[in-house]
Amino acid sequence: MKCILCHSANTHLLETIPKENLNHLYHKSLRINTSSLIKNDLRYLHCKDCDLRFFIDTQDKVPTGDGAFYNSLNQLQWYYFSYKHEYDYVRDFITQDSSFQNPRILEVGCGKAAFAKYLPENAQYVGLELSTQAKQMAQSQGIHIENITIEEFAKTHQDEFDISCSFQVLEHVSNPYEFLRAQIACLKSDKTIGGGGKSY
Numbered sequence: 001m002k003c004i005l006c007h008s009a010n011t012h013l014l015e016t017i018p019k020e021n022l023n024h025l026y027h028k029s030l031r032i033n034t035s036s037l038i039k040n041d042l043r044y045l046h047c048k049d050c051d052l053r054f055f056i057d058t059q060d061k062v063p064t065g066d067g068a069f070y071n072s073l074n075q076l077q078w079y080y081f082s083y084k085h086e087y088d089y090v091r092d093f094i095t096q097d098s099s100f101q102n103p104r105i106l107e108v109g110c111g112k113a114a115f116a117k118y119l120p121e122n123a124q125y126v127g128l129e130l131s132t133q134a135k136q137m138a139q140s141q142g143i144h145i146e147n148i149t150i151e152e153f154a155k156t157h158q159d160e161f162d163i164s165c166s167f168q169v170l171e172h173v174s175n176p177y178e179f180l181r182a183q184i185a186c187l188k189s190d191k192t193i194g195g196g197g198k199s200y
């Protein structure tokens with residue numbers, strides 16, 4: 001099995017997780033029905049070249065949440081954080097670099113766009129998020145969010161942004177290689193991509 005990030009074949013199986021266990025746990029813990037998303041057993045693999053640990057199912061697909069799934073998570077008070085420690089790092093990165101005049105910021109997987117409130121006033125912010133409810137929450141506060149994947153967004157927004165960031169999102173995407181490549185395509189030349197993830 002090839003690594004989903006660096007495409008190396010130097011991977012090994014750590015564990016196989018039955019789909020029944022996952023669907024049962026989602027229902028028991030969060031009252032979310034995931035049977036239409038998790039249709040096959042999941043394999044947990046480790047890439048010995050880039051050190052990524054990742055899940056992929058027995059049909060070589062990475063199950064990911066859809067809009068309905070994230071709308072369900074959105075009902076949980078704790079799911080969309082109002083603060084992540086990475087926000088401070090990126091805000092400081094922007095404010096301490098004088099070359100950023102009216103910086104254009106793209107956040108991918110922005111939830112309710114809490115990060116937008118940490119940006120300097122001269123920043124122009126665009127967030128991408130699959131949850132339609134999160135978009136409504138952000139819009140009510142005058143924040144611009146689009147319900148579109150970064151891969152689709154990148155087709156019509158190349159070379160537009162000074163900074164692209166994602167916070168604890170990379171572990172949710174099925175194809176991290178294309179996800180990062182699409183973010184890079186949206187950047188003006190020599191600009192910055194950054195973020196944080198729990199497992200990366």
Ligand SMILES: [Zn+2]
Nearest residue numbers: 003006047050
């Ligand atoms: Zn790898």
